[in-house]
Amino acid sequence: MIKHGFDPAQLALGGLRVLEVGSGPALAYAGKLFADFGAEVIKVESPAGDAWRQMPPMVSAPGAAQPESALFAWLNTNKRSVTAADGKAEDGAWLAQLARTCDVVLDARALTEGPGILGAPVWQGTAEDPQEHEPIEVALTWFGETGPYSHHAGAEAVCRGLAGAVHGSGPADGPPHMPHDVQTAIVVGLSAFSAAVAAVIGSGQGSRRYVLSAHEAIFSVVEMEAGMVQDNRHPLRRLGVNRFCGTHPAGIYWTAEGWIGIFTHTLPQWTGLCEAIGRPDLASDPRYANGQERMNRADEIDDLLVPxxxxxxxxxxxxxxxxxxxxxxIVPTMETLLGQAVHRQRGAFVPVGVGGASFEGPVVPLPLDAAGPLPGGAAPAKGAHDLHYRTSGLDHRPRLQLARTASERLPLQGIRVVDLTMGWAGPLAARTLADFGAEIIKVESTGYPDWWRGANFTEAFYRDRLYEKNSNFNLMNRNKLGITLDLTRPEGKQLLLQLVEGADAVIENYSAEVLPKLGLDYEALRARNDRLVMLSMPAFGLGNAWSNTRAYGGTLEQASGLPLYTGHPEGPPAMTSYAYGDPIGGLNGGAAILLALFAQQATGQGRHINLSQVEAMLPMAAPFILEQSICGAVSPRQGNRHPMYAPHGCFRCTGEDAWIVLAVTDADWPALGRAIGRADLAADPRLAQAAGRRVEEERIDEAIKVWCAGRDPEAAMHLLQQAGVAAGVVRPMSQVPEDIHLRARGFWREVERAHIGTYTASTPWFRTGPQPTPVRNVAPTLGEHTEAVLSRVLGLGVDQIADLERQGITGTVAKPKRAKETP
Structure with missing residues (x-):
């Protein structure tokens, strides 16, 4: 057993008992987050064992009878394992009794049995069973409990395709790229974990039941593109590998040794790049004046950059x-990544054990110091804890004594957060808390508004208030209050400090040097409020040699090494078409601040969370990191093929750039063969198992291509789903806002906002009942709530507030300035 050296009493989630029911990597990752922060997590497996115990990469311990899954081990560190048979009344009664000793139940049964199973919570038992304690329930579904897709067969790849997170990536002529399932699972697992921790924080007032749609949670990864569609800024087509709709050059290039990743957005950045390659004359060339012009000339720019x-x-x-x-x-191989000092210094790689074997995997990237996470751990053997939990383990008293409640309050109501963020990652972290009911006070300035309001500072930008009309900003800042303060002036700085005195948390994503220069670093803020929790999230974290590295979401993806293991085998290293690192950083930031708030609630102590957004990307690369650690190398890229499912991929249908995605298990294979009119394939005993189908994968793929070629993608999805096969349309982002399922569920709603009128807003990815979680407030206009917040929160009078606006400390109209780089 790996020795941790942590004080269990200080771990953030110590004392909580969590039951993990079901299977799949999303559920496992949600449970891992609990376990690695000290919760007692009880994983329920079938007597045959969790299917993911067979997921590569595999590792063999000396003398072991058979290899073990390193990926399963990493996903299940520090848990307990019990076994229970489906359909066995005795096991069902015991499981219900065990669930009632738990604070939280993470339930993924609906992923395999359909959402109807959630009508009978695992803890409910019989009518005679005592019901004085109702655990918090977080249930995972593929598509929610309602809507046209609710009973569809699902898979990570299918949800990703329908959410618009596949179509934009890959060669212009296709097929699109499909990332590893674990990347989707991390997103869904983080979302489930955040819902559970928010519910625990607000256990005295919030709902006990949260149901997540994987489809809707995955959409958060590409939400920026939905905003671009609304603003007519999206190209509405796939531009090619490492080609982005907003700017160029933003890709990966081979050097004299190793790969370099660049992301050139602003004119000063283009100027710097031109100077670096010895062509300063190009910086002032009007043909390359902005990102779109450079995208139009991407090939000729690459002809200059490659040599x-x-x-x-x-x-x-x-x-x-x-x-x-x-x-x-640097775009690292996994060997290079595992050796990078900046990650080693932060403890980004930790030992993982299973069956006597030990190797390295990525740490849970939510650094709370003594409160966790544990630096590694071992996975349990199947059923290793059956005896304990069938006897004395049933005597446990939950830490949270929760009676049934009909409360309509959100769990974080009463918590105040000062939001000093811009763009996507930081605002998404803050929006996570806002959606759960926290009061978020977003601070901008009239001279420097959130750069997601727009960064092209033309005369029209100010004259026509274009900074109020950016759909990306409006999507990312719902449920927040907006104020303006000029933090470069003493009066603005003093008002911020006063706000901090009454806040529970501060979130910021400035470049590492900005707040210290303003005298507003954590020590300065903590001097006003020693229980303050603060989240900082630079690309590589604070306090190291790379802390000042400038980064966008694409930069974070490059630095994780993922592109070297993504894409078709014959193609170059491939990034996704969206700023992948931003939403992943935001989801991790939201989870980290929730953890810190729970610890604050328990101890009264504040802390500064030093989050690295690159480190937050490393769990997405876990399969490749683990394989490198075990084997000393990583297998070649497999394109859209899957380590366990076959067939698996994108298949072209009739229509322009129209595709469906398939993910076929052994159980699904006969139905697929019959559905595509190939009963001969379905009956072939050599193809009954994935290993046999993989040998014949090209022949099988060709049969599917022939069947798809004459069918509309919607019809193909419908026919395959009728047969019980996990299939979905690879939706272009332009279709996602009109998706019949999302519309029927009310995920999209039309809202009104000053300066823009009606626009289409998304709703949160969790539900506590049949209806969508409401959007309480649309995104604030610049300084919209300044007067109300300064009056209510700080007690300023009308004359004082008016004087601040006269001095330019506050305001509601952006002030012209010279274009400059984003902090």
Whole structure:
């Protein structure tokens, strides 16, 4: 057993008991987050064992009878394992009794049995059973409990395709790229964990039941693109590998040694890049004046960059471009990644054990110091804790004594957060808390508004208030209050400090040097409020050699090494078409601040969370990190193929760039063969198991292609789903806002906002009842709530507030300025 050296009493979730029922990587990751922060997590497996015990990469311990799944082990560190047979009344009664000793039940049974199973909670038991304690229930579904897709067969890849998170990535002529299932599972698992922790924080007032749709949770990864569609800024087509709709160059280039990743957005960044490659004349060339113009000339720009980057190593380019404040990173192999000092210093890789074997995997990237996470751990053997939990383990008294409640309050009502964030990652972290009911006070300035309001500071930007009309900003800042303060002036700084005195938390995502220069770092804020929780989230975290690295979401993806293991085998290293690192950083930031608030609630102590957004990406690369640690190398890219399912991929249908995605298990295979008119394939005993089908995968894929080629993708999905096969349309983002399922569920709703009129807003990815969680407030206009907040929260009078606006400390109209880089 791995020794941790942590004081269990200080772990953030120590004392909580959590039951994990069902299977799949999303459920396992949600449970891992609980276990690695000290909760007693009881994983329920079938007598045959969880199917993911067979998921590669596999590892063998000396003398072991058979290899074990390293990926399963990493997903299940520090848990207990019990077994229970489905349909066996005795096991069902015991499981209900065990569930009533738990504070939280994480339930993924609906993923395999359909949402109807949730009508009978695992803890309910019989009518004669005592019901004085009702655990918090977080249930995972593929598509929710209602709507046209609710009873569809699901899979990570199918949900991703329907959510718009597949179509935009890959070669222009297809097929689109499909990332590893674990990447989708991390998103859903983080979402489930956040719902559970929010419910625990608000256990005296909030709902006991939260139901998540994986489909809707995955949409959060590509939400930026939905905003671009509304604003007519989306190209509405796939542009090609490493081509982004907003700007160029933003890709990956081979150097004299290793790969360099760059993301060139602003004019100063383009200027710096031109100077670095020895072509300063291009910086002032009007043909390259903005991102869209450069995208129109992407091939000719690449013709310049490809030979230029070959003149130096990736490490040298990283230093040169970093000195020019250009977002650039080394794109590491897994071998390079595991050796990078900046990650080693932060403890980003930890030992994982299973069956006597030990190897390295990524740490849970939510650093709370003494409160966790545990630096590694071991996975339990199947059923290792059966005896305990069938005897004395049933005597446990839950930490949370929860009676049934009909409360309509959200769990975080009464918590106040000061939001100093811009763009996507930070605002998403804050929005997570806002959706659960926290009061979020978003602070901007009239001279420097959130750059997601727009960064092209033309005369029209100010004259026509374009900064109030950006759908990305409006999507990301729902349920918040908005105020303006000029933090570069003493009066603005003093007002912020007064706000902090009455706040529970502060979230910021400025560049690492900004708040210290303003005298507003954590120590300054903590001097006003020693119980304050603060989240900072630079690309590589604070306090290391790379802390000042400029980064966008694409930069974070590059720095994780994921692109080297994504895409078709014959193609180059491939990024996704969206700013992947931003939503992943935001989801991790939200989970981290929730954990810290729970610890604050228990101890009264504050803390500064030093989150690295690159580190937050590393769990997405877990299969490749684990394989590198075990084998000393990573297998070649497999494109859209899957380590367990076959067939698996994107298949072209009739229509322009129209595709469906399939994910077929052994159980589904006969139905697929019959559905596509190939009973001969379905009956072939050599194809009954995935290993046999993988040998014949090209022949099988060809049969599917022939069947799909004459069918509309909607019809193909419908026919396959009728047969029970997990299939879905690969939706372009332009279709996602009109998706019949999302519309029927009310996920999309039309709202009104000043300066823009009606626009389409998304709703939160969790539900406590049949209706969507409401959007209480649309995104604030600039400084909309300044007067109300300064009056109600700080007690300022009318004359004082008016004087602040006269001095320009506050305001509701953006002030013109020169274009400059985003902090």
């Amino acid at each position: 230029a980057f070959l003149t130096r190593t990736a490490e040298q380019w990283f230093e040169i471009l970093g000195d020019k404040k250009h977002p650039a990173v």
